[in-house]
Amino acid sequence: MNSIEITNELEVLLNGENAFHNLSVPVLVEKVLERKEGVLTSTGAVRATTGTYTGRSPKDKFIVNEKSTEDKIEWGTVNQPFSEAAFEKLYLKVLSYLKDRNELFVFKGFAGADTKYRLPIQVVNEFAWHNLFAQQLFIQPGSPDELVQHTNPFTIVSAPNFKADPAVDGTNSETFIIVSFEKRTILIGGTEYAGEMKKSIFSVMNYLLPESGILPMHCSANVGQEGDVALFFGLSGTGKTTLSADPKRKLIGDDEHGWSNAGVFNIEGGCYAKCINLTREKEPQIFDAIRFGSVLENVVLDDDTRAADYDDTFFTENTRAAYPLEAMDNIVMPSIAGHPHTIVFLTADAFGVLPPISKLTKEQAMYHFLSGYTSKLAGTERGITSPQATFSTCFGSPFLPLPATVYAEMLGRKIDEHGANVFLVNTGWTGGEYGTGQRMKLKYTRAMVQSALEGELDSVETVTDANFGLQIPIHVPGVPDEVLQPVKTWDSSEAYNAKAQELAGQFKQNFKKFKNVSADIETLGGPTV
Numbered sequence: 207m208n209s210i211e212i213t214n215e216l217e218v219l220l221n222g223e224n225a226f227h228n229l230s231v232p233v234l235v236e237k238v239l240e241r242k243e244g245v246l247t248s249t250g251a252v253r254a255t256t257g258t259y260t261g262r263s264p265k266d267k268f269i270v271n272e273k274s275t276e277d278k279i280e281w282g283t284v285n286q287p288f289s290e291a292a293f294e295k296l297y298l299k300v301l302s303y304l305k306d307r308n309e310l311f312v313f314k315g316f317a318g319a320d321t322k323y324r325l326p327i328q329v330v331n332e333f334a335w336h337n338l339f340a341q342q343l344f345i346q347p348g349s350p351d352e353l354v355q356h357t358n359p360f361t362i363v364s365a366p367n368f369k370a371d372p373a374v375d376g377t378n379s380e381t382f383i384i385v386s387f388e389k390r391t392i393l394i395g396g397t398e399y400a401g402e403m404k405k406s407i408f409s410v411m412n413y414l415l416p417e418s419g420i421l422p423m424h425c426s427a428n429v430g431q432e433g434d435v436a437l438f439f440g441l442s443g444t445g446k447t448t449l450s451a452d453p454k455r456k457l458i459g460d461d462e463h464g465w466s467n468a469g470v471f472n473i474e475g476g477c478y479a480k481c482i483n484l485t486r487e488k489e490p491q492i493f494d495a496i497r498f499g500s501v502l503e504n505v506v507l508d509d510d511t512r513a514a515d516y517d518d519t520f521f522t523e524n525t526r527a528a529y530p531l532e533a534m535d536n537i538v539m540p541s542i543a544g545h546p547h548t549i550v551f552l553t554a555d556a557f558g559v560l561p562p563i564s565k566l567t568k569e570q571a572m573y574h575f576l577s578g579y580t581s582k583l584a585g586t587e588r589g590i591t592s593p594q595a596t597f598s599t600c601f602g603s604p605f606l607p608l609p610a611t612v613y614a615e616m617l618g619r620k621i622d623e624h625g626a627n628v629f630l631v632n633t634g635w636t637g638g639e640y641g642t643g644q645r646m647k648l649k650y651t652r653a654m655v656q657s658a659l660e661g662e663l664d665s666v667e668t669v670t671d672a673n674f675g676l677q678i679p680i681h682v683p684g685v686p687d688e689v690l691q692p693v694k695t696w697d698s699s700e701a702y703n704a705k706a707q708e709l710a711g712q713f714k715q716n717f718k719k720f721k722n723v724s725a726d727i728e729t730l731g732g733p734t735v
Contacts, residue, residue, distance in 0.1 A: 237334035250498030256398040260522035270386040292376040311337035316345040320471035326359035339400040345475035368395040413607040421465040421616040424602030426450035427458040440552030472541035484516040495533035545624040556581035558635035558643040559706040563654040564676035571628040573731025597716040637695040653684030673706040675734040
């Protein structure tokens with residue numbers, strides 16, 4: 207079956223009497239309640255649960271091995287190949303399944319706030335609440351004319367209740383997330399976790415944007431009153447959403463961006479925030495954004511009041527809130543800004559040995575970007591129940607179809623061209639490793655980031671970390687001086703150094719996988735022990 211035939215089969219589905227296109231948010235909410243897919247919370251948001259799968263399923267993600275892409279993809283455990291023949295057979299089975307549903311929900315919109323580089327997308331959903339999620343996370347057409355221009359879209363076909371048969375379909379389990387670049391299709395089944403749709407489109411943009419000279423980035427972004435743009439790189443749970451939602455700065459976006467020759471633009475039209483332990487006191491903008499039209503995933507509600515209990519982990523620690531950017535007061539619309547002045551790499555260090563903030567040289571910036579060290583936090587993936595040290599290349603390895611050096615070299619060129627300052631910020635543990643120490647206080651992290659953004663750390667006196675060669679400021683307003691140097695927060699300096707050297711060894715071992723990286727990046731950017 208060729209691409210034209212695949213497209214024709216999809217058109218039949220889209221033109222069926224059971225397909226509802228671009229329903230309004232109120233109508234979709236009514237559908238969710240009518241179909242008993244979710245309930246209303248006390249703030250008017252929809253709460254849905256996702257059953258067995260409360261996080262991404264990376265072992266069930268595939269890319270179709272096609273002639274036009276086979277020599278470009280970085281094949282391996284992240285980008286697993288899937289045959290064209292197997293994809294086509296499974297695709298037809300899913301379409302046949304969806305044709306028999308009483309109702310289907312279709313959203314047409316875009317990925318990419320910059321109209322020069324945006325990608326038309328359409329999302330075909332078995333669930334009404336998934337379609338509501340898509341409306342909140344992606345960019346909605348601004349006018350009927352934009353829908354007319356919505357041509358050759360990349361299509362998500364999502365059938366959560368369709369379970370694959372691995373022996374027949376060639377998958378690893380009942381769950382599958384398969385991308386075909388030639389057929390411009392993402393096929394999802396066997397999982398109700400809505401985040402698979404969001405991250406699949408991000409993976410697609412990570413393949414397409416570099417072809418136009420644009421760096422796709424797993425980061426949040428905001429801009430100050432003087433037009434100074436800041437980027438926050440980091441994996442889920444490291445603080446991207448929290449730290450970018452700054453009342454003193456306007457939010458560009460909380461998770462996915464492109465960096466073009468004109469500046470930074472948001473890939474999405476909404477936010478997908480972790481809401482475990484969420485409070486209005488700590489994160490008022492996020493807390494107040496969760497209202498009518500928003501979607502809560504796996505959040506426990508009071509049986510009578512329907513008030514959310516953000517501290518309850520009954521379903522998962524990976525509780526989520528999806529809401530449009532417009533639900534926040536302090537945003538940039540359209541979500542486009544200039545070139546970054548400051549870049550922050552966020553890590554949640556479970557070893558408790560990295561400084562809470564340090565200044566990076568160009569070589570250190572490239573080393574830590576390629577390394578992407580953090581700790582996977584509970585709930586972000588199936589099977590993760592406690593923090594685990596991990597290295598996720600470019601702070602987004604699960605979403606990078608191309609070799610890591612493609613993205614790293616693009617970032618290096620842009621740092622040079624625009625003179626951005628780069629900082630490494632540890633939002634993880636202090637005073638000991640996970641289980642002994644404590645999580646870094648958010649108020650301290652905010653104070654350090656604010657000082658970095660305001661240029662207060664550009665000329666501050668520093669000390670050199672003995673294990674990693676990082677430059678640690680000796681004073682930051684609002685932060686106790688001893689907190690800045692992790693060795694001083696441990697009961698035993700010997701225990702600290704032993705743990706620091708253990709982590710340094712893991713950095714070095716991980717970096718061996720990069721074969722075509724400049725020797726200066728490894729020797730000048732990595733650990734010194």
